[in-house]
Amino acid sequence: MKSMKGLALAIVALAISAGMTMSSCGDSGNGSKADSSANKGGDENTILGAGATFPNPLYSKMFSEYNKTTGLKVNYQSIGSGGGIQQLTAKTVDFGASDAPMNAKQDSALTAPVIHIPATAGAVVISYNLPDLKDTLKLTPDAVAKIFMGEIKKWNDKAIASINPGVKLPAMDIQVAHRSDGSGTTNIFTTYLSKVNKDWESKVGKGSSVNWPVGLGGKGNEGVAGSIKQTPGGIGYVELAYAIQSNMAFAKLQNKAGNFITPSIASVTAAANITIPADAKVSLTNTDAPDGYPISGLSWILVYKEQKYDNRSAEKVSKMLKLIQWMIHDGQQYSAALNYAPLSPAAVAVGDAQLKSVTYDGKPVLQ
Amino acid sequence: MDTSLNNDLITRPDSMLGRVISSAKLRDAVKGIKRIKRSHRQIRTENVFKKTLVIVALSTVVLVLGIMVTLAWQSTLSIKASGLSYLWGKVWDPVQDIFGAYPFILGTLLTSFTALIISIPFSFAVGIFLGEYFPNGLASNFLKNTVELIAAVPSVIYGFWGLAVLVPIVRSFETSIGVAPVGLGIFTSSLILAIMIIPYAASLTRSMIQMVPSNLKEAAYSLGATRWEVIRSVILPYTKSGLFAGILLSLGRALGETMAVTMVIGNTSLIPKNIFSPGNTMASIIANEFTEADHPVYLSALIELGLVLFLVTVVINMLGRRIIKQFTQE
């Protein structure tokens, strides 16, 4: 009879206690599995980041390599730049990542200042799917804007044919693909189009997610690349690394100097060879460099300038900052193999200065 | 403690008669106290148990109210900003902060109703086959179990399969009829949805048909009606409201389906021009943009979509259930 005491409550308590046991088991399990240098348990040894899909292949490579040498686990989810900014604002992630510097509207939602650290540079390429085309397509800024506004509807339109003399263009419909999520890639692309085309600026504008006049949406660089690959006659904009890794064709684009430039690490580096302001918020699009690819952009890591919030430990903060420091120095060696442009020395210097300005409880973390 | 006292009383060796009587009385008294104590304890436990049950039942009500309040609370910003015009606003432009849900409401209705039209003949056929023609036997057992398995396959797997298999098929179909060969779009998602919702209407139809009183059917047979005539003139009219409820439940399911649709619908905020154009449903736009909404009004507008979706599915489901309840009570 005594064993019956509170049986009813016990059932309810079971839920809670089992949950607690699991979480405590989880902690100890994580601790024992973690690297021997850090016996602190899972919490201290895992950094959570979210944001841009643009540098995701590079970041996942960097984090995997960094994990091998230090045991630090970085969980990076490529949910889109807008998402990175939103989740950083909501303080649900340790760092955000974005291909677009934060704008005034986003800044106003913040409770504390955020700094931008350039982590890599890349290019947005105009990728297309024309199975029978042998030559590389050439495009002018004007043609690109018109295609993405839906004014050029057929591949054999005069506007495209006149740029590509001697190329036999099919009479197929153009299927535009764009990002369905908030994206820094979109921001770079629409910033570029707004710079080169007045119509675009007034009708569509620039931003991380715009109201597209035509086309299909895909989630992430992956989604757009997948959509182009699957649709004959498709055209869309994706990150250079994605286009190369998934064997997609991409167009040569005319830059400000009038040259048709193939997007490559060299032409992005050329475009990025400019002076970087101290806050690192700079657009590389429509570069003046004669051999620079015009739709290039930096990709940033975003962190709060003051890191003492929400019970974060000094140790975790310093681990995270060391990670970012490693990314902009040693981590850059992985760029080329994955078709990202290594940061210019000027950008690295600005990034270092930004990192050193990060404080914990008012004191700088990195010396 | 009680027991030791008890034993003590019984085993006292030098007890005289009077004392024996009194000890027996005492024993009874102690027993009585014990019983009362025990029943007190039992009553307490019982009360705790009953209270737990009430609390748990209450918590389900709180849960649903909580969901509603959360959605309404989080969408106030958007409701204030665009008011009722939100529902028929034709433009969804996060850059300019213009939020109109019309393209998604239209997309949701188009996909759901197309799916319903495609799936209803099949699910009714399954229901009639199992309910009337072959209620027992190997073939009907096989059919019944397989159709139930359709509901078991996770929607993300339907989406993946659709992306890999269905999209190319639809694309070549679109080429042959001369529409833009995109492959992704409302039609493709309707096809997948149609498969996914078959079991809902089918199982309801079956159980409704089995509930038709046999004297009605037998009366019709005795008048010389053929099997088909019995189905058409007796069974279907009798189960009319039940069949309608089945359609409603399928619809409710189709409206809220997220992953499979998100993967194959094409994800564009433009108003779909025809059944083959890409679009977005309310659920798919939330899945696409929720983690990426980078300013409060945008986020709030997405949650308002969630609220609308919630209310619509709740109304449809409640209606369906109410009809079924009425039917089964008759």
Next chain:
Amino acid sequence: MSVHIKYRIGKSRVFQVIIALLAFACVVPLMFILFYILKAGITKINWHFLTNLPKPVGETGGGIANALLGTVLLVLTASVIAIPVGILCGIYLSENRKSRLAYWSRLCIDILQGVPSIVIGIVAYFWLVKPLGVFSALSGSVALAIMMLPTIVSSTEETLKLLPDTLREAAFALGMPFHRVILKVIIPCGFSGILSGVMLSVARVSGETAPLLFTAFGNPYLSTNILKPMQSLPLLIFNYATSPYNDWHDLAWGASCILLIWVLLLNIFTKLVTRKWKVQL
């Protein structure tokens, strides 16, 4: 026989054939899907696939150990939350059929049944992710638990309702207190029905993706801490299926195959339970 009667009988036969054809046509897409997924996925599954973590883009190989463990933990935690609550609620509903609370509670369970999974994801985000300031498996589990509730509650309620009142009355007549009657007599008698409800709900949430998008979030590493982000099979399938990399597609096919087999096994097992104990659901 007159021509008219022949025509009517013929018509009846034709419709019977049409109905049978339509009915069995439903089986085709399912068989097609099962076959396709198994064919595409089964070759990818091996020991390495089950015990390794996904590799970064550009490196071949890799596995889905994190997603497997994550799904198990997510569903387990959700069950720990949902099963006691669901069963107790079911008991209340079957014991107090006419009370006002029962009416509202039943209504709410009906509503929950129809709530789109994505909406539950949003709510879990605002209840657990935002206040705690971290994406966590726990928030995902709570969302899944909410989705499990209606199935468990209604299967419990329906099963207990079917038990004869004499059972209950006999127990009461022996002087058993209410809670003992429920826990020692009623629940054991209805055990198989409740069990099949639980299994069905587990099967249902095992494949849920939408509520996990903004709660469990994903994790490239093995994680057993339910207060931190965690990967799950459906999330992994969604992310990798929409990518353009063949390596990741392979992972997604393998993962789909495992998820499908798991869900089907659960369903078939439920069928066997219900058949063995002649449960009506």
